[in-house]
Amino acid sequence: MPSERIFRGMGICGAILLAVMMLIGVLAPWISPHDPYRGDLARRLEPPSRSYPLGTDALGRCVASRLLHATGTSLGAAFAASTAALLLGAAVGIPAGLAPPGVAALLATTIDLALAMPALLLAVVLAGLMNPSLFSAAVALALVGWPWWARWLRAMTRQARHREFVTAAVALGLGGGRILSHYLLPQIAPAAAVAFAVRTGAMLVAVSGLSYLGLGAQPPQPEWGRMLEESRLHLGRAPWLLIAPAAAVSLCAGACQMIAESLRRRVPPGGRQT
Amino acid sequence: MRAKPWLALRLLWRAALALGAASVVAFLLLHLAPGDPASMLLGSLSESPSEEKIEAQRRIWGLDRSLPEQYRAWLSRVLRLDLGRSYRTGEPVARMIFDRLPATLELAGTAFLFLVSLSLALGMAAALAGSPWWDRAGRILAVLACAVPHYALGLLLIYGLALSGGWFPVVGRGDPGALVLPTITLGLSAAAVQARILRALLLEVLAQDFVRFAFAKGLRRRTVYLRHVLSGALPRMLALWGLSGGRLLGGAVIVESVFAWPGLGKLGVEAVIARDIPVVQGVLLFMTSAFVGVNTAVDWLEGRLSPRVADAEVPGGGGDAF
Numbered sequence: 325m326p327s328e329r330i331f332r333g334m335g336i337c338g339a340i341l342l343a344v345m346m347l348i349g350v351l352a353p354w355i356s357p358h359d360p361y362r363g364d365l366a367r368r369l370e371p372p373s374r375s376y377p378l379g380t381d382a383l384g385r386c387v388a389s390r391l392l393h394a395t396g397t398s399l400g401a402a403f404a405a406s407t408a409a410l411l412l413g414a415a416v417g418i419p420a421g422l423a424p425p426g427v428a429a430l431l432a433t434t435i436d437l438a439l440a441m442p443a444l445l446l447a448v449v450l451a452g453l454m455n456p457s458l459f460s461a462a463v464a465l466a467l468v469g470w471p472w473w474a475r476w477l478r479a480m481t482r483q484a485r486h487r488e489f490v491t492a493a494v495a496l497g498l499g500g501g502r503i504l505s506h507y508l509l510p511q512i513a514p515a516a517a518v519a520f521a522v523r524t525g526a527m528l529v530a531v532s533g534l535s536y537l538g539l540g541a542q543p544p545q546p547e548w549g550r551m552l553e554e555s556r557l558h559l560g561r562a563p564w565l566l567i568a569p570a571a572a573v574s575l576c577a578g579a580c581q582m583i584a585e586s587l588r589r590r591v592p593p594g595g596r597q598t
Numbered sequence: 599m600r601a602k603p604w605l606a607l608r609l610l611w612r613a614a615l616a617l618g619a620a621s622v623v624a625f626l627l628l629h630l631a632p633g634d635p636a637s638m639l640l641g642s643l644s645e646s647p648s649e650e651k652i653e654a655q656r657r658i659w660g661l662d663r664s665l666p667e668q669y670r671a672w673l674s675r676v677l678r679l680d681l682g683r684s685y686r687t688g689e690p691v692a693r694m695i696f697d698r699l700p701a702t703l704e705l706a707g708t709a710f711l712f713l714v715s716l717s718l719a720l721g722m723a724a725a726l727a728g729s730p731w732w733d734r735a736g737r738i739l740a741v742l743a744c745a746v747p748h749y750a751l752g753l754l755l756i757y758g759l760a761l762s763g764g765w766f767p768v769v770g771r772g773d774p775g776a777l778v779l780p781t782i783t784l785g786l787s788a789a790a791v792q793a794r795i796l797r798a799l800l801l802e803v804l805a806q807d808f809v810r811f812a813f814a815k816g817l818r819r820r821t822v823y824l825r826h827v828l829s830g831a832l833p834r835m836l837a838l839w840g841l842s843g844g845r846l847l848g849g850a851v852i853v854e855s856v857f858a859w860p861g862l863g864k865l866g867v868e869a870v871i872a873r874d875i876p877v878v879q880g881v882l883l884f885m886t887s888a889f890v891g892v893n894t895a896v897d898w899l900e901g902r903l904s905p906r907v908a909d910a911e912v913p914g915g916g917g918d919a920f
Contacts, residue, residue: 334741433615436612436616437615437616437619438619440612440613440616440619440620440886440889440890440893441616441619441620441623441886441889442844442847442848442885442886442889443848444848444849444851444852445848445851445863445866445881445882445885445886446623446882448851448866448867448870449627449866449870449878449882451870452870452871452873452878453627453630453631453632453870453873455632525744525745529747532747532749533747533748533749533852536749536852536855537851537852537855537867537871538871539867539870539871549749552749552750552753555753556753559753559756559757559761560761563757566753566754566757567754569750570746570750570753570754573746573747573750574745574746574747574750575745577744577745577746577747578741578742578744578745578746581741581744581745582741585737585741
């Protein structure tokens with residue numbers, strides 16, 4: 325079907341987009357036209373020009389350079405928060421799927437209770453109580469992000485352990501660690517890759533959202549959410565301040581979505597709501 | 599059928615547990631926050647309180663007692679809806695919350711209506727209209743709408759429709775026009791995603807025998823679609839829409855800040871930034887109660903509508919997952 329091919333192409337596009345973004349994040353110091361921190365007050369709020377490809381902000385700083393430097397900041401924080409949430413979730417969710425009934429029920433209740441809190445509000449509160457910084461925003465998001473992974477991994481391991489070849493491996497007397505690493509995780513891994521792409525996109529949006537609220541990256545550090553917040557005051561005069569970071573966040577989050585959407589088509593559906 | 603009478607009880611038990619856990623978290627906030635609670639509370643009233651004054655106040659507020667004792671005293675006050683007073687204004691927190699509540703309910707309510715009607719229209723078009731272009735458009739809209747975060751979409755709408763066009767007020771709450779942009783911002787992404795789910799559900803129902811039979815009876819297409827297909831998918835959709843109620847409440851935290859909408863979410867963010875702990879505790883408790891209430895109601899409804907759920911373990915709750 326032609327539309328299937330379109331969506332497979334979409335996944336490759338998303339992967340390329342994300343790879344390019346990561347490369348930009350690493351190379352930012354060498355490819356930015358200006359110093360992202362140094363402003364020229366005589367040239368504030370200038371529209372895009374040859375020397376300032378995306379214009380200047382209210383302090384006369386180069387928007388393009390700030391955008392490039394922010395790529396590494398935002399993506400790095402999102403990736404770290406997403407990985408930490410996955411590991412925390414695995415530490416609770418996999419035992420919850422495999423442990424004897426009593427322990428499993430206890431862990432399942434814990435997961436349920438953690439999921440009952442409104443995650444974003446809790447992240448706002450936790451990030452605000454620590455000293456606001458990009459690091460504390462990532463920590464807060466990992467702390468509210470793990471229950472999602474725990475529920476998902478619990479469902480997946482429960483499903484995976486009831487397959488016949490797993491039962492056979494247990495009957496053969498293989499050790500628990502070997503069964504987990506050779507029989508269970510390989511079943512879960514493909515679907516987990518999809519879920520990780522989706523969750524990383526969500527984390528990116530949330531990290532920048534916390535920065536937007538003033539609870540993440542602090543000025544003068546360049547960060548997409550922060551840049552969006554700074555664009556507010558000058559929206560009427562300087563729309564380039566809004567459009568550049570909005571496009572950057574959406575492109576990255578969209579790339580994660582595209583990867584997820586095309587992988588989802590190849591991976592048999594598993595777990596609830598990804 | 600056997601397990602059904604217990605469903606409501608099990609759900610209530612889980613909701614009570616969740617609220618209990620939330621109250622512990624909210625209580626601990628006061629002690630996790632950097633700085634001594636007594637000097638923070640007093641420092642907000644006078645310039646620099648003396649050591650003895652802080653010590654005396656600690657005794658009056660019971661801060662010298664053990665944590666479980668303090669928790670019990672705090673909880674009994676909260677249960678009487680006494681949430682303390684704001685560090686900043688000295689106003690009772692409960693009154694602040696009830697002052698801001700109508701704005702949040704108004705926004706969440708219109709966003710909910712928007713979400714339901716848009717997802718219904720898009721989902722039905724994608725599944726039933728016959729042309730594959732509706733389906734592709736819906737898919738692309740879903741990817742796009744999920745990619746653009748609430749705060750970016752809100753600012754783009756402000757720039758495009760309020761500042762340049764002048765069709766809507768920029769921020770704030772007052773005339774009905776001010777509701778339009780926050781409503782779109784809050785509801786669009788969820789609507790696009792749910793349209794995809796509705797499409798899948800409708801296709802599932804379309805493939806079933808009773809639909810083919812209805813067509814074979816010679817019923818008109820519209821009758822079959824409305825009376826048989828849509829009503830077959832409706833229970834599951836009701837549950838999904840219900841769960842998004844919680845998500846709308848969560849999204850309000852950011853959307854209200856973008857549009858300077860004077861609701862609970864904005865109150866919470868302002869209180870967090872000002873370290874106004876009693877207000878933070880109050881908003882967190884209130885929002886969690888609303889969230890748990892909505893999710894419990896939806897789980898109950900889903901259990902009543904489909905016996906499979908009632909017999910299985912208690913359904914897995916919502917989770918707003920940002």
